[in-house]
């Protein structure tokens with residue numbers, strides 16, 4: 001086969017463009033995986049026990065005085081089952097599922113998020129009034145769906 005000089009140049013150019021394109025795609029995919037933004041963070045649902053922060057669910061106070069709640073949903077309940085947070089402070093809930101799609105819906109607030117296995121969902125809320133708040137599952141997830149709940153005690 002005999003290739004004309006210009007064809008060779010164009011072939012090399014096309015090949016180089018392909019390499020550049022693949023590198024850019026590869027690098028951006030890599031960056032997305034490592035600097036996740038809300039709701040896009042990925043996690044292995046079968047290995048939550050060994051994956052921070054889900055290896056230790058609970059309430060954490062951050063350096064800026066706000067709070068972070070790490071929670072796991074699974075058929076048919078949440079971990080932890082009961083938490084305490086202060087009123088008037090920002091609380092960010094980071095939730096994932098161990099099995100099927102659930103929801104994390106705090107009654108009487110606008111927090112109502114889907115909880116999908118493999119993904120981390122996140123929502124920030126400030127409880128203005130002390131009291132007991134109930135978290136329920138709004139996504140039908142099986143026979144024990146109606147029993148899924150978690151309690152938040154908001155203290156002064």
Ligand code: CUA
Pocket residue numbers: 074075076101102103137138139140141142145146148
């Ligand atoms: Cu979990 Cu419905």
